[in-house]
Amino acid sequence: MLNIGVLISGGGTNLQAVIDGCENKTINGEIKVVISNKAEAYGLERAKKHNIKSVCEKEEEKIIEILKENKVDLVILAGYLKIVSPRLVSEYRNKIINIHPSLIPAFCGKGYYGEKVHQGVIDYGAKVTGATVHFVDEGADTGPIIMQKTVEVKQNDDAKELGKRVLKVEHEILTKSISMFCENKLTVSGRRVYIND
């Protein structure tokens, strides 16, 4: 069973999906610590409700220390609104997984987070959007892609409505991706991630 560390900044619905996945055993892992860079993040409450250690920490060096102290094998960025440092990326090469609410490489990178992503999709007139789970490298939303799933953009969608449908897909593919990682089913070769099902 792998030790998981989750980094958050907000409401933590993706964190909740990972908590539920570990508790119902679809994920063969245990969340050892939840770290938020925002003290008011509701995700910290979610962790407390499930007796999971929760810490508010902004300093990247301290975050790395906390992850090591808790013997974390896999780091999940679940609504974490900071670009992680090259130091963290190299400490956990291909062991940091991020969820992004669009079909990377579209509508991602600097400035594309939360509802801004969905507003960008609507303003552009895209017909399909979705969610992406990927390994984290030194760039913003640029690491090797593990899973993607599409969501249709409806004519009368606003960013909030579209965001709700995308969020459901995020929860689904994030937990599936973590589950596969914990079962050692993912192999990274350059930019490609092979799933050994």
Ligand code: GRF
């Ligand atoms: C989600 O859309 C996630 O993709 C983005 O932040 C939003 C909120 O996530 N990174 P959560 O509810 O805090 O998990």
